[in-house]
Structures are given as C-alpha cells and as structure tokens.
C-alpha cells in the first residue's frame with residue numbers, strides 16, 4: 001500500500017513538473033515569421049501651426065487688456081502630420097497623425113510595425129507637416145532586407161527629414 | 167448557467183481530490199493547500215531571487231553577461247537558482263489560478279468573502295506584473311520581445327500614445343538606467359505582493375500560510391530536479407536592430423502577449439480589463455444565494471456552551487475559529503475528517519466532502535464535517551476538543567474528592583485533587599467535563615485562579631431531578647473518585663482592551679468570574695472591574711464575603727449584588743430586580759464597557775438585547791447572539807457564557 005502510494009505520488013508530481021517545464025518555453029512563439037523582415041515607423045514631430053501668425057491691428061490691440069497686448073496673434077492649434085510609406089510602388093501605410101494635447105498644440109507621434117517580406121525593396125517615405133499642399137518631405141531608399149532584420153524609419157526635421165536606420 | 171459551471175467545476179475538483187487523497191493521504195493532499203502552496207512558492211521565488219540579485223549587474227551589456235555567468239559558469243548553484251526562480255514563479259501562477267478556480271467553483275467568493283476574493287485578484291495582477299518584468303532583466307531576445315511588446319501594448323493608452331516605444335527603438339536608446347529601473351520595479355512589486363498577501367489572509371481565521379512540511383519538501387525537491395533536468399537559459403543577446411523571430415515562450419506569464427499582434431493592443435486591453443472587471447464584480451453578480459437572514463445565523467457550541475454568530479455561507483469551523491474556539495481541523499476541505507462533530511439541532515448544508523471520511527450512517531446520526539458544513543438555520547453543535555488554546559492538551563484525569571462544603575442550601579463547593587498530585591494548567595474561565603459512569607458529561611467551571619489552584623474548586627448547584635447534582639448533594643463523600651476531562655473552553659479574560667469590565671454572574675456563574683477576578687488581581691490588571699451578581703434571595707448569595715473583601719482590598723473593584731426575589735427575612739437594603747436592569751440603570755450607555763456574562767440561559771437571553779440596545783458593541787459583549795437561547799436543547803446546558811474570545 002505504501003509503495004503504491006509512493007508511486008502514485010510520483011505519478012502526480014511528474015505531470016506537474018512536466019507542465020511547468022514544458023509551458024515555460026513551449027510551444028515556441030513566432031513574432032516575425034520566417035522570411036520576413038520588420039519595418040518600424042516611429043517619430044514624434046510637431047506640425048506647423050494650423051493658422052499662420054498674424055500682426056494684430058492697432059484697433060485690435062487697443063481692445064485687449066494692457067498686459068495681453070502681444071503684437072502677434074498666434075492660435076496654438078497645430079496641423080496634423082500626414083505620412084505615407086510606399087514600398088515597391090504600393091502605399092503600405094498612410095495616416096494623418098493628429099497633434100497631441102487638449103489644445104492640439106503638441107507633437108504628432110506615431111508608431112507602426114510593418115512586417116514585410118525579406119528581400120530587395122524600394123521605399124518612398126513622404127510627409128507633410130503643414131495644413132495643406134504637397135508633401136514637403138520625401139525620401140527614397142532601396143534596401144536589401146535580410147530575413148529577421150529590423151529597420152526603423154524615423155523622422156527628424158532638424159536632420160533633414162526621414163532617416164532609415166537599422 | 168453559472169450554477170452549472172460551478173457544479174461541473176466542483177465535480178472535477180472533487181474527483182481530482184479523491185485521486186490525490188489516494189496518493190497523498192487526506193492530510194497531505196496538495197489540493198487542500200493551494201493557497202499555502204502559492205505562498206510557499208513565493209518564498210522560493212524570493213529566496214532564489216535574492217541570490218540572483220547578488221550577482222546581477224544592472225547595465226546594458228553587464229545584465230546579459232552576469233546572467234550568463236550564473237547560468238553557465240555557476241550552473242550548479244546560480245543556474246539552479248535561476249531555474250528555481252523561474253519554475254517557482256510559473257508554479258505560483260499555476261497554483262494561484264487553481265486556488266482562484268477552487269473558490270470560484272465552490273461558490274466561496276460571495277458576501278463576506280468578497281474582500282479576500284478581490285485582494286486575490288489584485289495579487290494575481292501583481293504576480294503577473296512582477297513575472298513579466300522579470301523576463302526583461304536578462305536582456306536576451308525574449309527580454310527584447312517582452313520589453314518591446316509591453317511598450318507597444320502600453321503605447322496604445324492615450325497617455326503614452328506612441329511615445330513609450332521611442333525608448334526602445336534603437337540599440338542606443340537603451341541605457342543602464344533602464345536596468346536600474348527594471349530591477350527596482352522587480353523588487354518593489356514583490357514587496358507590494360507580500361504586503362497584500364498578508365492582507366489577503368488576514369480575514370481568514372487561522373489561515374494557513376504554509377503547506378504541511380512534507381508537501382513543501384517534496385515540492386521543492388521536485389522543482390530542483392526539474393531545474394537540473396531542464397535548466398532555464400538565456401537566448402541570444404538582445405539586439406534592437408533585429409526583429410524577434412521565433413522564440414521559446416513562457417505561456418504562464420506571457421499568455422496574452424501574442425494577442426497584442428494577433429488582435430491589437432486595444433483588444434488586449436479590452437480583454438484583460440474586461441476579465442478583471444468581471445472577476446471583481448463576480449461576488450455581486452447573480453445568482454444570489456440568500457438562504458437566511460441578512461445577519462446570518464447563530465451557533466450554540468458545546469461543550470463550550472457558547473453562542474457564536476455565523477455569517478451566511480460561512481463554515482461552522484471558520485465561525486468557531488474566529489471566536490477563538492479551539493475546534494480541531496486539518497485540511498479544511500472535507501478530506502480528512504479531523505473536524506467531525508455532531509449537529510444536535512437545526513438544519514445544515516453538509517457541503518462537499520470525500521465520502522470515506524463521513525459515512526452515510528454517520529450523516530444520518532447527525533455527524534458533519536464542520537469545515538465544509540454551513541448552517542441553514544440557527545444550530546446547535548457539539549465537537550470534541552483536542553486541545554485548549556495556548557497548547558494545553560485536553561486530558562482525562564481521575565481525581566479524588568478532597569473536601570466538600572455546602573455554601574448555601576443548593577450550592578456545594580467541591581474540591582478535587584487530581585491523582586498523582588498532578589497540577590493542571592488552565593486559563594481562568596475554562597471548565598472541565600465530569601464524566602459520569604455511563605459516559606455522560608457535565609460541565610463545571612474552574613472556580614479558582616490557576617495560580618491558587620492546588621486543588622480544583624467547583625461550585626455545584628443542585629438541579630432538582632438532576633442526576634449528577636443530586637448525587638453530589640446526597641451521596642458524594644470525601645475520598646470518592648471522580649473522572650473528568652479538561653481543561654476546556656475559550657472563555658477568557660481578554661487583555662487587549664482598556665475599557666472597564668462588567669462581570670455579570672447569575673447564580674453559580676460566579677465560579678468562572680471568581681477565577682477571572684482572582685487572576686486579574688494576581689496579574690495586576692488595573693482596569694476598572696464591576697461585578698454584578700444576580701441571585702434570587704440572600705441565601706443564594708453564597709460566598710458573598712469574598713467579593714466584599716475584594717472590594718475593600720482593591721480600589722479598582724466594585725461589587726453589586728442584586729436580588730430578584732428578596733424575602734422579607736432577608737431585610738435586603740441593596741439592589742433588587744433583574745441583574746441586567748440594574749446594570750442598565752447604572753450605565754445607560756454601555757459603549758465604553760466590556761461585558762463578560764455567565765449565568766443561566768434565561769438570564770443571558772434577557773440581558774443580551776437589553777445591553778445591545780444600550781450601546782454595548784457586539785465586540786465588547788463577545789456575543790451578538792442570544793436569539794438562540796429558547797431553542798437550546800442539550801440537556802447539560804445549565805450555564806451559558808458570553809464573551810471572552812481570544
């Protein structure tokens with residue numbers, strides 16, 4: 001009886017340990033599938049003001065309390081940032097990224113994962129940070145992406161616009 | 167629907183418990199200790215974690231290297247510790263979920279249990295957070311995945327809105343500070359967990375926080391074996407310029423992470439948030455089980471002769487332990503039979519138990535397992551005390567009658583001398599059971615404080631027609647042998663309050679009060695003490711000189727005798743009427759007093775509601791329960807006690 005119990009105990013501990021041992025690593029998880037690479041678009045950029053600053057007329061200034069008589073009238077709201085990523089002639093991502101903040105005066109921030117097939121690709125990134133008109137930043141780049149590679153498309157106006165890194 | 171889920175889950179657990187009982191025996195069945203096992207695993211995680219922390223370096227490059235050093239060079243200790251750290255935390259999630267499941271299926275999460283239920287859910291969250299955070303530390307590919315996925319998941323929230331991930335975009339964005347922060351969190355969350363664990367178990371009377379040692383030892387040994395057979399190892403070093411492809415995955419902690427990509431971060435928030443909300447609300451969702459009155463029922467507990475409240479759905483055992491009644495127990499899950507006792511009257515739900523520990527015949531005979539049995543009406547029960555509080559064992563003694571003295575026409579003072587000159591340890595307020603030749607028992611309180619008790623003093627009141635008491639008055643003589651068991655009961659003087667104490671004694675209820683007062687003087691208790699002793703007429707006020715003498719000798723003691731049927735020849739000048747009326751007259755507001763009452767059922771029954779309506783808090787009367795008195799059936803109940811819980 002005692003031996004039977006002992007065996008039974010072992011038989012119950014073994015599955016517990018198997019469960020712990022197995023599910024702590026298995027089944028494996030695939031994030032980026034074999035033969036794919038990852039393009040990540042991420043930037044934080046403040047668009048231009050939605051309405052241009054404007055000189056106040058003397059009459060307008062006179063109407064304001066003395067401590068608020070600023071010569072320029074600058075509404076704070078910024079324009080959304082329009083962005084487009086094209087790969088091999090096909091737009092794979094496009095968005096109007098709204099500015100942050102209650103008064104919409106913050107930077108527009110975006111992050112996107114774009115898994116793509118590995119191999120040679122031609123990318124065109126376009127961005128417009130003004131209320132209207134054409135894309136004012138365009139960058140073209142050809143990349144040979146090995147499987148499992150990750151590339152970041154960043155944007156920094158001070159450094160001239162789009163940056164492909166990775 | 168929910169009932170159906172409950173029922174099938176219960177059936178499953180019950181079957182599994184049966185199998186485990188065969189293997190482990192009913193006292194060491196791990197399924198009865200799911201909570202304590204989780205607790206124990208937590209300690210393994212903490213201990214192994216501390217060891218790892220000694221060697222862990224918080225730097226972008228050093229983090230990986232230091233963990234590799236532990237795993238590879240120091241595999242025999244550091245590696246084992248790392249594996250233990252991982253497997254014990256995985257086990258913790260596993261056992262916590264089982265623990266939660268068991269309470270869910272057994273419908274033990276409603277009414278007063280909501281508190282433990284909700285703290286349990288928060289605990290689960292904390293453990294998940296700590297575990298996921300832990301996976302970030304070795305800074306390998308899995309760490310990279312977890313960090314990035316967590317950032318992406320949180321970035322969905324409007325407050326972050328895509329900014330968080332900017333910290334993990336490039337290899338250069340990750341710096342040493344991140345690792346200091348991560349390890350700081352990895353210590354902070356477990357500390358919070360520990361505190362909450364303590365809170366979580368606070369409300370359960372005598373909650374077990376450790377599994378029995380054979381379980382602990384085997385479990386630890388099994389985990390060590392697992393650690394040696396399949397050590398936890400790191401993947402390649404993290405590299406943010408490369409994507410994470412296919413990796414080994416911890417499904418205990420990272421269960422929902424694949425869904426961040428399979429669905430979307432928002433959907434995962436909806437899932438986890440919704441699930442949490444559902445769990446949190448569960449105790450208040452239908453179907454409601456309201457069986458009895460809002461305030462629950464009451465239990466008359468023999469042999470203590472105490473009446474205690476029990477909440478709806480609460481087991482008899484829990485209610486008793488809460489009141490300090492030393493009811494024996496072991497598994498608390500209907501598997502061992504240690505808590506078996508008798509239901510003398512009233513209706514109970516016998517609960518779910520293994521049928522080999524309580525047979526059908528026993529059931530028919532009124533036996534029940536108090537750990538799973540819940541009252542469906544006011545009930546009266548009897549259990550077999552195994553041990554008095556404070557670890558004093560209950561034993562059977564044979565003593566001789568040393569001396570007898572008639573204190574009044576119907577009260578006999580009896581002194582017993584235990585055989586072999588043994589001195590019995592007990593607490594003032596406890597009692598013994600005299601065992602009659604046919605095995606019947608009669609309870610009498612120790613009437614002397616322990617430090618004075620070379621002999622056992624009892625006050626025996628003559629009950630007309632009473633078998634034992636008439637024997638005492640008519641036949642018993644010095645030298646007669648008497649068998650008794652004791653000490654029993656948990657009616658003590660509580661020393662955790664400063665409020666003045668009012669002792670209420672009815673007739674021979676004076677005996678335990680005498681023991682308590684003597685003890686209080688002996689220990690130098692400075693609290694104000696008042697003794698109201700209610701009897702019929704002057705002749706019943708046996709030993710009245712004694713409290714008068716106490717009054718003279720101790721400034722903090724006052725004695726008020728009250729006669730209810732004073733006779734003309736008594737020439738009584740003192741208080742008259744019922745004893746509780748006298749108290750209420752003197753103290754219209756009882757909120758600032760503690761009451762210990764000891765007397766006949768009728769006395770306590772009349773006194774209790776009156777006290778409560780005059781502001782006595784339930785806690786200070788040690789009993790909010792006297793509605794039961796008229797239903798008490800056991801014949802040996804001459805005396806009831808209120809108060810004195812541990």
Ligand code: FES
Nearest residue numbers: 496498502503537
């Ligand atoms: S304590 Fe084990 S059956 Fe009740």
